Every structure is written in C-alpha cells, then in structure tokens.
Amino acid sequence: MTPAFKKAEGGLFGEVGKADVGDAVSALKENGIQLMSWADPFYSGSSYPEHVIEAAVRSLRSGEGVHYTMPIGSPELKRELAKFIKEYDGLEVDPMRNLIVTPGSDSGLFFAMLPFIEKGDEVMVIDPSYPNNLQNAEICGGVPVRIPSFAKDCYHPPIEEFEKRLSEKTKMVVLTNPNNPTTTVYRREWLEGLARFIVRNDLVCVADQAFEFPVFDGLEMTAIASLPGMWERTLTVCSLSKGMGLSGFRVGYIIADDRIMDKLHGTAVSVIGATNSAAQAGAIAALKNREFLKAYAAEHLRRRDIAYEALKDIPGTSLLKPESGFLSWIDVSALGSSDEVAAYLMNEAGAAVNSGAFYGEQGEGFLRIVHGTPGSSEELRRVMQRIRAALIKRAREKGIAG
Ligand SMILES: Cc1ncc(COP(=O)(O)O)c(C=O)c1O
Structure with missing residues (x-):
C-alpha cells in the first residue's frame, strides 16, 4: 500500500475523532445530538426548490x-x-x-x-x-x-x-x-x-x-x-x-x-x-432560474449574525466575523484542547462541532461550528444559546472571568 493509504483511517477499526464520517453521523443523530460538523447547508431540512x-x-x-x-x-x-x-x-x-x-x-x-x-x-x-x-x-x-x-x-x-x-x-x-x-x-x-x-x-x-x-x-x-x-x-x-x-x-x-x-x-x-x-x-x-439564491444568501447572512452574536463575547474565546458561507471558526484554546472543548459541547450543549485540530497545525485550540445546519434559523438560535451557555460555563470552570 502507498504511504497515504497506510496512514488513512475510515473508522472501522477504532474511534474516529471527526464527527463527519458515515456511522458516526448516524450515531449522533440517534442520540439526539444537533449536528453542526457537516458542511451541508440546511441539513437535515428539505431545501431543494x-x-x-x-x-x-x-x-x-x-x-x-x-x-x-x-x-x-x-x-x-x-x-x-x-x-x-x-x-x-x-x-x-x-x-x-x-x-x-x-x-x-x-x-x-x-x-x-x-x-x-x-x-x-x-x-x-x-x-x-x-x-x-x-x-x-x-x-x-x-x-x-x-x-x-x-x-x-x-x-x-x-x-x-x-x-x-x-x-x-x-x-x-x-x-x-x-x-x-x-x-x-x-x-x-x-x-x-x-x-x-x-x-x-x-x-x-x-x-x-x-x-x-x-x-x-x-x-x-x-x-x-x-x-x-x-x-x-x-x-x-x-x-x-x-x-x-x-x-x-x-x-x-x-x-x-x-x-x-x-x-x-x-x-x-x-x-x-x-x-x-x-x-x-x-x-x-x-x-x-436562480431566484432562490437570493433567499439562500439572506438566510445564510441571518444565520451568520445569529452565530456571531452568540459567540462574539465569550470570556476566554475569540473569533473573527465569518466572511462567507455558513461556518464559525472560534479560538477556544484558553478553555482546553480542541478535542476537549468539542467533547464538552457534545455533553453540555448537545451539539456536535468539529475539532479544529482536524484542519491542520494552526487549527489546534479552535472549533469549527457549522451554523448553516440545523434546518431552521430558529433551531439554530436555540442551539447557539446552548453552545454559548456551555462555553461560558467552561470559562468559569477554568477560572476565566467575564
Ligand atoms: C472547501 C471545500 N471544497 C470542496 C468541498 C467538496 O464539496 P462537494 O464535493 O460537495 O462539491 C467541500 C465540502 O465540504 C469543501 O468544504
């Protein structure tokens, strides 16, 4: 086998940390976890015109x-x-x-x-x-x-x-x-x-x-x-x-x-x-006939703002305002490693987000939160409030004052 394939893992023989590989996704959904680690807009709503x-x-x-x-x-x-x-x-x-x-x-x-x-x-x-x-x-x-x-x-x-x-x-x-x-x-x-x-x-x-x-x-x-x-x-x-x-x-x-x-x-x-x-x-x-794109763009902007409002002032974290698409990229390094904070959000907020470590050496200490899911912006508002509360709690536990 070539080195790249030797190194690759699909999760059949152990735990795969990333929450966007086949079976892991089904398991999360079955446990009622809000999936925010899957760059699939409006998932799992039905969005096709x-x-x-x-x-x-x-x-x-x-x-x-x-x-x-x-x-x-x-x-x-x-x-x-x-x-x-x-x-x-x-x-x-x-x-x-x-x-x-x-x-x-x-x-x-x-x-x-x-x-x-x-x-x-x-x-x-x-x-x-x-x-x-x-x-x-x-x-x-x-x-x-x-x-x-x-x-x-x-x-x-x-x-x-x-x-x-x-x-x-x-x-x-x-x-x-x-x-x-x-x-x-x-x-x-x-x-x-x-x-x-x-x-x-x-x-x-x-x-x-x-x-x-x-x-x-x-x-x-x-x-x-x-x-x-x-x-x-x-x-x-x-x-x-x-x-x-x-x-x-x-x-x-x-x-x-x-x-x-x-x-x-x-x-x-x-x-x-x-x-x-x-x-x-x-x-x-x-x-x-791409009239629908205007509505999509407006919805993504609304979601960007909902996510940014929820995340922008959490003690011990920082993020830039997202410039495109439907992702938030937040530095949580003062609250623990990417994997630790992602696991914490899974337990405390019922949300699966991506550990930043998956995105390279500069990603350690960050989280990627796909705010383009869930299905509606109201659902997003609710889960973002849970994420916010969990991160504030984590900051308090770490002795970081607001
Ligand atoms: C940056 C980037 N490029 C390309 C893709 C691939 O998307 P698709 O194969 O659905 O066109 C993705 C999917 O997440 C992505 O994030």
Missing part, C-alpha cells in the same frame, strides 16, 4: 436521466455554467473547451491535482485548510507544505511565508477561496501578490471556490484565475453543493485553459466516470 426537483424527476421519467451523459458533462449544463461563471467570477469561458462537470467538487479537487503532482513534488497549502488538500497531495505522492495563517493577519499569510518555503520541488499552490474553515475571502491585493509569486516561480494553482457565494459585508470575491498570468496555470474547482444548497446532487465543475482541459477530457472516464444524469438536469434548472 420545487422547479429543481421537478427537472430531476422529469429527466428520470422521460428516460433521458436513466442513461449516462458524456463523461465530461452535459453540454446544456456547461452552457448554463459558462453564463453563471461570467456573472460570478468574471471569467469568459468556452463551455465546450474550458469546463468539465465532476461528481461533486471533492472529486474535482483530486482530479485537478492529479495531472501535475509526481512523487516528492511539494504542494503549498494554507494552514488551517480543508483537510482533503493535504490528503490529496499525499495520495498523488506529493508532500504538503503548510503555510501558517493567523487571525492577527485576518488569515492572509504574508507572501514571504510562501517565499520562505519555496524549494526546487515546489509545484503547486492550493488556494481555498473562500477558506474552509476560516471563511476568509482573500482580498484582491493579497491575491495579486500570490499570483505574482505563482507566475514568477512557474507553479500551478488549484483554486477551490466551493464557497464562492455567498460572501458578506460587501466583500469582493476575486477568482485568482482572472489575474494576470494566472488563467493558463489555474484549475478552478467549483461546486453546486454549498451556496446553491444542492449537495445531494453531487455536481461540481472544473474551469481551466483548453490545453489543461484536453488532458482532463482525455482521462475523464478513468478518473471520474460521469456525473449523475438526473442531477445534471436538476442543476440546469437551478442555474436557469
């Missing part, structure tokens, strides 16, 4: 959706995606040459890295990070190189931190923008500096934009692929799971220059097979 459900069902009934689409994705879906990408990312893409549809963006992230990373190649990843970025690099035989980021810099690591870690083996920078878990929407000026570093050193960039909308407080979402010199060296990986709330469809896509895309098209059957046909029909309907 009616016209989207209808289109998916119609595709099955008509017989179209019971067959494969082309492995590289439905041409109609790609045409709709191209319009959406122009509007959201300001990128002009040829739907037939610059896009591939993937079964969710997790597989897209892996596929984007695969052509470029050989044994020993170094992949720069901002820490804390979506954990797949580290594991994907290792599965490809590469070596993740962590670039630490801190709240004091609003999680924008100085570009010198990348420079310092550059070696002959550096091949790629993975940029999760907006970031999971910190929710950081990277500012244009900083991205321009990173882009210059990438171009100067002839690196490839994988830009994970699964959380590209909604972003809050008038912040600008800048696609790094739109910056000078970046188009031809960036694979932008996107998803319909997060802001669009269509996680169960498993539809994502990669945007890239046609010379890169030709390689992805040429290996699509081997690597991804094809994306679910009925889901693609539903995705087309969602993109054609």
